[in-house]
Amino acid sequence: MWRRILALVRKEFLALLRDPKSRIVLIGPPLIQLLVFGYAATFDLQEVPYAVYNEDRGAAARDLLAAFAGAPSFQKVADLHAEAEIAPLVDARRALVVVHIGPRFTADLLAGRPAPLQVIIDGRNSNTAMVAQNYVRSIVDRYNDGWIAARDRQGPPARLVMRAWFNPNLESRWFFIPGIIGMLTLVVTMLVTALTVAREREQGTFDQLLVTPLRPDEMLLGKMVPGFVIGFVQATAILLVATLWFRVPFLGSLPAFYVGLALFLLSSVGAGLLISALSATQQQGLLGAFVFMVPAVILSGFATPIENMPAFVQTLTLIDPLRYFLVVLRKVFLEGAGFALLVDQFWPMALIGVVTLVLAGWLFRHRMY
Amino acid sequence: MSPARGGAAMRLSGLLRKEFLQIVRDPSGIAIAFLMPIFLLVLFGYGVSLDADHVPVALVADAPSQDSADFLAALQGSHYFVPRVAGSLPEAEQALREGAVKGIIHLSADFSRRLRQADGAPIQVLVNGVDANTARLVEGYVTGAWGAWLAAQSARRGQKLDMPVDLQPRIWFNSELKSRNYLVPGLVAIIMTLIGALLTALVMAREWERGTMEALMVTPASMSEVLLGKLGAYFILGTGGMLLTVGLAVWLFGVPLRGSFWLLWGCASLFLLAALGMGLTISTLARSQFVAGQIAIIATFLPAFLLSGFIFDIGSMPAVVQAITHLIVARYFVAIVQTLFLAGNVWSVILPNAAALALMAAIFLGITWRKSRKRLD
Missing domain, CATH: 3.40.1710.10 (abc type-2 transporter like domain)
Known part of the structure; x- marks a missing residue:
C-alpha cells in the first residue's frame, strides 16, 4: 500500500515541478512577496506631507510650527499664503494635513484664552486620517503641557498614563507580519492543490487514476502530501525572514507554531482539494480558489478586526481556517503563548481539515463526467 | 464599405459570437462576471470596517x-x-x-x-x-x-479648563471618518482587478492547450482579430460587473458619488482594458492553464490587496516598495475611485492615474499581441 502511495506522491511532485515556470512560481514569489508586503503592511505613517498656512507673526505660532518641523513623521511640502490655496493642495493629494494658524493665535495664548488651531485632514482614507489626527493631537498636547509648565499654571487635575502590553511602541508591523505568514501559506497551498484534480479531470488522466488499484483515501493522501511538504518548507523560510530580517519578536514555543501550521495546512489543503474535486475544468477550479481565498483573507481579521464585523459575517468567519491560524501566529509571536492558550484555535482547524478532506475523497469517486 | 472591411467586420463578429458561446457554455464565466462581484462586495462591504465601536x-x-x-x-x-x-x-x-x-x-x-x-x-x-x-x-x-x-x-466647579491651544480638526470628504466610505470604493477596484484577471487568465492558455489555437490560425482571421474578439467579449462582461459593483456601492452602501458618473465609466473602461490585458498576458506567457492559474492566484489578489493603497498608505512605504506599487494596476484605479467617490472630479488626481492605466493597458495588450503571433512551436 505504501509503495502505491509513494509512487503517486512522486507523480504529483513531478506534475507540479516538471514545468520550469511552475517551479519558479512556487518558490520565488512567496518569498519576494513577504519582503515587499512586510514593508508595505503598516498603519504607521511616515513623512506625512503637511502644509502650513500661518497668519500669525507671533513667537507662539513659530514655536508650534517648530514642533511640527521637528516631528520625524511629518514632512512639510508647502507654505500657503491664502485660504484659497488650501483646497487645490488637499484635492490633489499633495498634502494630507494643513495646519492653519489664525491671526490672533499668539495674542489669544498670551491673554490666557484658548487659541483655536484649525487642522484640515484629507479623509479619503479614513484610517490614515485618524492616525494623522492622533499624531497632530500628540504634538499639540505636548505643546500645551510645555506652555502650562513654563508659566507655572495649574495643569489638569488628572492625566492619562498609557501603556501597551506585548508591543510597547505600538508598531503595527509586528501585528501584520505574522499575518502575512498565514496569508502566503494559504496562497501557496492553493497554488499546489486547487487545480490538481481539475487538471486531471480536464485532461482525462483522472479516469485513468480511478481504474488503478489505488483506493480513494490513498489517492487523497497522495494529493495531500505535496501541499503539506511545500507549505512546510515555505512557511519555515518565511518564519526565518520574519524573525531574522524584520526582527519581529518570537516569544512563544516553536512546537506550538508547528502544530498550528500542521493543522492549518490540513485545513487549507483540505479546502483546496475540495475545490479541485468539485471542479470539472481548471477555469472552475481557479474560480473556486478565488471564491475561497479572497474572503478567507479579507475576513480573517488580518487588517480589519473581526469584532468590527456584523454578527452574520462573524458567524461566517468561523469556517475560515485562516482566522484561527492568525490568532495562533500572533499569540505565539508576540504574547509568547504555549499550547494551553491555543487549544481553542487548534480544534476548529482540525475539524475543518477532516470535513473537507473526507468530502474531497468522496467526491473523487462520486463526481463523474 | 469596401469588401475587405466588410470581411473584417464579419470575422470579428463571428469571433465575438464564438467567445460568447464559450462563455455561456461554461457557466463559471458568467459566475465570475456577475455573481462574484455581488457576492464579494456585499460580503466585504458589510464585513470590512475599521471603525471600532463597542x-x-x-x-x-x-x-x-x-x-x-x-x-x-x-x-x-x-x-x-x-x-x-x-x-x-x-x-x-x-x-x-x-x-x-x-x-x-x-x-x-x-x-x-x-x-x-x-x-x-x-x-x-x-x-x-x-x-x-x-x-x-x-x-x-x-x-x-x-x-x-x-x-x-x-x-x-465654575472654573475654566486651562487649555492653551484648542485643536479643531476638520476631516474633509469624510467628516464622520466612516471607514466604509473609503473601503467600499477601494473594494470595487480590488474586486474588478480579480474579475478582470480571472476572466482572461486562462482563455489563451486554453486555446493553446486544446489545440484550437492552431484551428484558429488556419482561418482567415488575423491574430489581432482573434485577440480583439476575446478582448471585446470579456470587456462587455467586465463592464457589466463594474456597473453592478458601482451600483451596489451607491445604492446599497450609500457611499456618496461626488464626481461624474461618466468620468468614472471612462476611467473604469481604461482600467478594465489594463486588468483584462494583464490576464491575457499571463495566459499567453504561461501557455498552460495550470501555470496560468497559478500565476493568476499569486500575482493578482495579494498585491492588489496590500500594495494598491486600498488599505495601507502608499506614502508611508519605503521608496523601493513605493516604486514597486507603480506596477500594480489596481493602485491607479484605487486612487481614481477614492477621489471620484469622495472628493469629486479632481483632474490633478484623475489625469495622471488615467494616463498610467492607459499605458499599462497598452503594455499588456502589446505583450500579448507580440507573443501570440501566428507560429507553431
Whole structure:
C-alpha cells in the first residue's frame, strides 16, 4: 500500500515541478512577496506631507510650527499664503494635513484664552486620517503641557498614563507580519492543490487514476502530501525572514507554531482539494480558489478586526481556517503563548481539515463526467 | 464599405459570437462576471470596517469613590465602549490576556486624594498592543472621554479648563471618518482587478492547450482579430460587473458619488482594458492553464490587496516598495475611485492615474499581441 502511495506522491511532485515556470512560481514569489508586503503592511505613517498656512507673526505660532518641523513623521511640502490655496493642495493629494494658524493665535495664548488651531485632514482614507489626527493631537498636547509648565499654571487635575502590553511602541508591523505568514501559506497551498484534480479531470488522466488499484483515501493522501511538504518548507523560510530580517519578536514555543501550521495546512489543503474535486475544468477550479481565498483573507481579521464585523459575517468567519491560524501566529509571536492558550484555535482547524478532506475523497469517486 | 472591411467586420463578429458561446457554455464565466462581484462586495462591504465601536474594556477602581464613579460614568456614556467593572486589577489583566477586553482603565486607591493635589491624579490605561491599530483607537477614545470629563468637571466647579491651544480638526470628504466610505470604493477596484484577471487568465492558455489555437490560425482571421474578439467579449462582461459593483456601492452602501458618473465609466473602461490585458498576458506567457492559474492566484489578489493603497498608505512605504506599487494596476484605479467617490472630479488626481492605466493597458495588450503571433512551436 505504501509503495502505491509513494509512487503517486512522486507523480504529483513531478506534475507540479516538471514545468520550469511552475517551479519558479512556487518558490520565488512567496518569498519576494513577504519582503515587499512586510514593508508595505503598516498603519504607521511616515513623512506625512503637511502644509502650513500661518497668519500669525507671533513667537507662539513659530514655536508650534517648530514642533511640527521637528516631528520625524511629518514632512512639510508647502507654505500657503491664502485660504484659497488650501483646497487645490488637499484635492490633489499633495498634502494630507494643513495646519492653519489664525491671526490672533499668539495674542489669544498670551491673554490666557484658548487659541483655536484649525487642522484640515484629507479623509479619503479614513484610517490614515485618524492616525494623522492622533499624531497632530500628540504634538499639540505636548505643546500645551510645555506652555502650562513654563508659566507655572495649574495643569489638569488628572492625566492619562498609557501603556501597551506585548508591543510597547505600538508598531503595527509586528501585528501584520505574522499575518502575512498565514496569508502566503494559504496562497501557496492553493497554488499546489486547487487545480490538481481539475487538471486531471480536464485532461482525462483522472479516469485513468480511478481504474488503478489505488483506493480513494490513498489517492487523497497522495494529493495531500505535496501541499503539506511545500507549505512546510515555505512557511519555515518565511518564519526565518520574519524573525531574522524584520526582527519581529518570537516569544512563544516553536512546537506550538508547528502544530498550528500542521493543522492549518490540513485545513487549507483540505479546502483546496475540495475545490479541485468539485471542479470539472481548471477555469472552475481557479474560480473556486478565488471564491475561497479572497474572503478567507479579507475576513480573517488580518487588517480589519473581526469584532468590527456584523454578527452574520462573524458567524461566517468561523469556517475560515485562516482566522484561527492568525490568532495562533500572533499569540505565539508576540504574547509568547504555549499550547494551553491555543487549544481553542487548534480544534476548529482540525475539524475543518477532516470535513473537507473526507468530502474531497468522496467526491473523487462520486463526481463523474 | 469596401469588401475587405466588410470581411473584417464579419470575422470579428463571428469571433465575438464564438467567445460568447464559450462563455455561456461554461457557466463559471458568467459566475465570475456577475455573481462574484455581488457576492464579494456585499460580503466585504458589510464585513470590512475599521471603525471600532463597542470596544470591551475593563474598569478597575481600587477604592471606589464619588470621583471614580464620576469618571467611569463618562466612559460609560461613550458608545465606543462596552465597559465592564472588574473587581481587581489581576482579574482585569486576566481578561486582557484572554482577549475578553481590549483595554483596562485603572484608578488607583489614592485617585480622589491626588485629584485635589497640584500635580494631579494618574489614570492608568493598559491596552493589548498586539493589534496596534485597535490599541491606538482605544487610546484615542479614552483620551476623548477624558477630555470631556475634564471639561465637565471644571464647568461644575465654575472654573475654566486651562487649555492653551484648542485643536479643531476638520476631516474633509469624510467628516464622520466612516471607514466604509473609503473601503467600499477601494473594494470595487480590488474586486474588478480579480474579475478582470480571472476572466482572461486562462482563455489563451486554453486555446493553446486544446489545440484550437492552431484551428484558429488556419482561418482567415488575423491574430489581432482573434485577440480583439476575446478582448471585446470579456470587456462587455467586465463592464457589466463594474456597473453592478458601482451600483451596489451607491445604492446599497450609500457611499456618496461626488464626481461624474461618466468620468468614472471612462476611467473604469481604461482600467478594465489594463486588468483584462494583464490576464491575457499571463495566459499567453504561461501557455498552460495550470501555470496560468497559478500565476493568476499569486500575482493578482495579494498585491492588489496590500500594495494598491486600498488599505495601507502608499506614502508611508519605503521608496523601493513605493516604486514597486507603480506596477500594480489596481493602485491607479484605487486612487481614481477614492477621489471620484469622495472628493469629486479632481483632474490633478484623475489625469495622471488615467494616463498610467492607459499605458499599462497598452503594455499588456502589446505583450500579448507580440507573443501570440501566428507560429507553431
